[in-house]
Amino acid sequence: MxxxxxxxxxxxxxxxxxxxxxxxxxxIESSAGRFWFLFFDQGELxxxxxxxxxxxxxxxxxxxxNLEQALDQLAxxxxxxxxxxxxxxxxxxxxxxxxxxxxxQIITNTIREVLFDILGMYQGNFVFEISPTLNPRLTKIKxxxxxxxxxxxxxxxxxxxxxxxxxxxxxVFLGNPTEPILGVLDQWVDGKTSIRQLSRYSGWDICxxxxxxxEAIAAGKMAITRSPLDIPEQVKIKSPRILCIDDSVTICxxxxxxLHNHGYExxxxxxxxxxxxxxxxxxxxxxxxxxxMPELDGYELCxxxxxxxxxxxxxxxxxxxxxxxxxxxxxxxxxxxxxxxxPFGEKELLTTIEKxxxxxx
Numbered sequence: 001m002x003x004x005x006x007x008x009x010x011x012x013x014x015x016x017x018x019x020x021x022x023x024x025x026x027x028i029e030s031s032a033g034r035f036w037f038l039f040f041d042q043g044e045l046x047x048x049x050x051x052x053x054x055x056x057x058x059x060x061x062x063x064x065x066n067l068e069q070a071l072d073q074l075a076x077x078x079x080x081x082x083x084x085x086x087x088x089x090x091x092x093x094x095x096x097x098x099x100x101x102x103x104x105q106i107i108t109n110t111i112r113e114v115l116f117d118i119l120g121m122y123q124g125n126f127v128f129e130i131s132p133t134l135n136p137r138l139t140k141i142k143x144x145x146x147x148x149x150x151x152x153x154x155x156x157x158x159x160x161x162x163x164x165x166x167x168x169x170x171x172v173f174l175g176n177p178t179e180p181i182l183g184v185l186d187q188w189v190d191g192k193t194s195i196r197q198l199s200r201y202s203g204w205d206i207c208x209x210x211x212x213x214x215e216a217i218a219a220g221k222m223a224i225t226r227s228p229l230d231i232p233e234q235v236k237i238k239s240p241r242i243l244c245i246d247d248s249v250t251i252c253x254x255x256x257x258x259l260h261n262h263g264y265e266x267x268x269x270x271x272x273x274x275x276x277x278x279x280x281x282x283x284x285x286x287x288x289x290x291x292x293m294p295e296l297d298g299y300e301l302c303x304x305x306x307x308x309x310x311x312x313x314x315x316x317x318x319x320x321x322x323x324x325x326x327x328x329x330x331x332x333x334x335x336x337x338x339x340x341x342x343p344f345g346e347k348e349l350l351t352t353i354e355k356x357x358x359x360x361x
Contacts, residue, residue, distance in 0.1 A: 002127040002249075010118050013126055014143045018043035024130040027250050031123040035257045036114050037083075037250070041133040044140040047086050047107055048114035057113070058085050060200040061106045062098075070097045083134065084346050085110070090136065104138045111141055113196070116206060117167075119147075120154050127249045156207045160214045163224065167196040167206060170225045171213050181221050182212050191225055240285035240357040244268040245275040245301065246319060247293040251342075255288065258346055259353070272296040276304065279311070286357050291320035291331070299334045306335035315356035319344075 252268035
């Protein structure tokens with residue numbers, strides 16, 4: 001199931017997944033290029049994320065528990081790049097740094113955050129792929145039982161416009177207040193901490209935080225800065241062009257998101273046949289290629305590229321769910337530069353790409 005949000009709204013998409021008791025992954029892409037991933041087990045939500053590559057959201061929730069440095073004690077999760085945060089939550093749980101109740105609350109909060117962000121969207125694209133359930137899991141949420149509450153929250157948030165336009169905006173005090181203005185929230189207001197972070201740190205609902213800020217700004221006690229996400233980026237260092245070829249749209253989008261956030265030029269194509277023609281036009285500096293694909297598998301594609309003088313020395317990194325010795329040997333025989341086994345973590349992906357590419361200055 002895939003399409004545009006103009007054809008069908010997100011509320012209806014999730015309802016259809018629940019009614020059909022589907023198990024799999026829903027990818028939402030906004031018209032601005034942001035991505036969200038929602039995971040379902042028999043129609044019920046078990047996790048959702050915006051694929052924050054820096055684990056900022058999880059660090060915010062840990063700060064509320066006075067565990068800001070906890071992630072630094074862990075090895076990187078080996079779960080897939082679009083569930084990096086989920087993997088770290090489970091590592092924290094296994095290390096007994098957080099309790100099952102705390103882990104469940106964090107996962108529930110991440111789901112609620114994503115729903116708040118996407119339910120008001122009417123432009124963008126979606127893809128739902130049936131896939132094995134995300135394991136292990138702690139919680140399940142029926143969207144039909146909580147959807148009415150989100151409709152009310154979105155109506156409430158819209159009342160704060162145009163003073164508050166984004167949960168990513170950062171409030172700041174005007175002058176030096178001598179008495180509390182926002183109560184417990186005051187300790188985090190510094191012009192750099194976002195509205196969303198204030199909600200995470202305090203445990204307050206986002207609309208509660210919004211109401212307090214709205215009143216304080218209207219009274220002339222506070223101002224709101226632009227969202228860091230809206231500030232134009234500086235001129236980027238020219239980076240290698242990466243081409244990702246994988247028949248899984250969700251893998252393509254996840255790789256695209258990660259590499260784009262790290263300054264790479266990235267094109268992701270889910271059709272190997274289309275990719276074969278696109279490679280001559282895009283002229284990538286490095287190719288990430290899945291092995292098991294319909295029409296044309298990764299071995300064949302790699303072999304074809306190696307037979308061209310243009311791509312004889314092009315770094316080609318194979319992506320696959322297989323982990324056998326024979327597969328590795330075969331990948332080398334057709335000219336693959338290296339081999340990454342799925343699921344792989346963000347750090348492993350970036351390290352491998354950096355190993356075989358050099359940023360241009």
